[in-house]
Amino acid sequence: MPLKSDTVEAxxxxxxxxxxxxxxxxxxIDRLHKATGLPKSTVVRxxxxxxxxxYAANDRRQGGYAVASRVKSLSNGFHGDPLVVEAARPWxxxxxxxxxxxxxxxxxxxxxxxxxxxxxxDSPVSPFHGTLNMHLSLLGRALGRAYLAFCPTSERSMxxxxxxxxQESEDRLATExxxxxxxxxxxxKQGFAERDQxxxxxxxxxIALPVIxxxxxxATVGMTYFTSALDRTDVVQRYVPLVKAxxxxxxxSVSSLQQ
Numbered sequence: 276m277p278l279k280s281d282t283v284e285a286x287x288x289x290x291x292x293x294x295x296x297x298x299x300x301x302x303x304i305d306r307l308h309k310a311t312g313l314p315k316s317t318v319v320r321x322x323x324x325x326x327x328x329x330y331a332a333n334d335r336r337q338g339g340y341a342v343a344s345r346v347k348s349l350s351n352g353f354h355g356d357p358l359v360v361e362a363a364r365p366w367x368x369x370x371x372x373x374x375x376x377x378x379x380x381x382x383x384x385x386x387x388x389x390x391x392x393x394x395x396x397d398s399p400v401s402p403f404h405g406t407l408n409m410h411l412s413l414l415g416r417a418l419g420r421a422y423l424a425f426c427p428t429s430e431r432s433m434x435x436x437x438x439x440x441x442q443e444s445e446d447r448l449a450t451e452x453x454x455x456x457x458x459x460x461x462x463x464k465q466g467f468a469e470r471d472q473x474x475x476x477x478x479x480x481x482i483a484l485p486v487i488x489x490x491x492x493x494a495t496v497g498m499t500y501f502t503s504a505l506d507r508t509d510v511v512q513r514y515v516p517l518v519k520a521x522x523x524x525x526x527x528s529v530s531s532l533q534q
Contacts, residue, residue, distance in 0.1 A: 285321075288311075288313060288317065288321055289321050289324070289325065291311050291313070292307060292311060292313070292318065292321055292322065292325065293325065293330060293331075293342070293346070295307055295310045295311055296325075296331060296340060296341070296342050297342050297346070299341075300341060301334060301338070301339040301340065301341045302339050302340055302341075303338065303339040303340070304318050304319055304322065304339075304340070306339075307322070307340070322340055326340075326343075328345070329343055329344075329345035330342065330343055330345050330346050331343055331346075357382055357391070357493075357494070358529055358532055358533070359380075359382065359486060359488075359493040359494045359525065359529050360380055360382065360391045360392050360494065361532070362525050362528035362529045362532055363380045363392060363486070363494065363496065363525045363528075364380075364392055365528075366521050366524050366525050366528070367379075367380060367392060367393075367394050367496070367521070368394055368397060370394070370498075370517070370518075370521055371394035371397045371398050372397065374498075374514075374517065375398060375399055375400050376398060376400060376401075376498050376499065376500050376514075377393060377394050377395045377397075377398035377400075377401040377402075377403070377498070377499055378393070378394045378496060378497070378498055378521075379392070379393045379394075379395075379406055379418060379481075379496070379497045379499065380392040380393070380494055380495075380496055381411065381418040381419075381422070381494060381495050381496075381497070382493075382494045382495075383422055383492075384410065385437075386413065386434060386437040386438055386441060386446075387410040387411055387412060387413060387419060388410070388411050388413065388416075388418050388419045388422055388495060389408060389409065389410050389411070390406045390407055390408060390409045390411065390418070391407075391408075391494075392407070393405070393406050393407050395407075400500075400501070400504070401499070402476065402478065402479035402499055402500070402501055403479075403499065412443060412445035412446055413434060413438060413446065414438060414445060414446045414448050414449060414455065414458075414471075415445030415446065415470070415471045415474050416445070416470055416471070416474065416481070417468045417469050417470040417480075417481035417482060417483035417497050418468075418481065418483045418495045418497045419495075420458075420459070420462055420468035420469075420470075420483065421462070421467070421468040421483035421484055421485050421492075421495040421497070422485065422492050422495050423435075423459055424459040424460075424462035424463050424468060424485075425462075425463060425485040425487065425492050426485075426491065426492045427490065427491060430491075431459070435449050435452060435455060435456075439452075445471065445474065466484070466515070466519070467482050467483065467484050467515050467518070467519070468482070468483045468484070468495075469481065469482055469483075477502075478501060478502060478503065479499055479500060479501050479502060480499070480500060480502050480507075480510075481497045481498065481499045481500075482497060482498055482510060482514060482515055482518060483495050483496065483497035483498075483518075484496055484497075484515075484518050484519050484522045485522065486522045486525045486526050486529070487522075487526055488526045488529050488530065493526065493529060494525070496518060496521060496522050496525065497518075498514060498518050500514075
């Protein structure tokens, strides 16, 4: 009977091969050997096992191995954060470490956005105790406005139709389509969104920008601050470019993770 350490090593080697195999449409034993550092005899043995289990296939016509459809089953139970949240986490933490203000990352969830990551625990000057998993209005909150203003026209129209039927007070502007579109147009022109001034707490504000990839909004990223601590002119001139750079870096990280 193999030792536990031997079993773990065999499993780790198999997963290493699967990861490398997944990076190519078709690859060879020799390339798998060079990329993983595993002995060729080990690669051959493990690839035979993966093929027998339906996770890989040996396509002799194309001269190599490829992942098979059963690989999809490995992710069936995964319900974690979207890839964009994973990509955003280090950038958000680095921003808060350097500039202290808290950062939130939100993704669309039905007719609102939901905060999926926040650096509030890492910020010494956060106006809030916690916002994780909080649903925010698309027309009243900065993170929602940034999504609605920068998403594709057809998606924006669909979302506004949904909001017009909503009972949420912060979304009532959706019933006045002309005014709503004018607001969103202003946001696009200035390049960032802010919270509705009538939304509490009025002692703070948020600036938010979209994370854009493949011509769609993947998420929105926002910085919240005390209005008594920062002048709006300073926020626009100093912090908006910094948050924009962070959003661009997140989008680039998403692209890298998808390769």
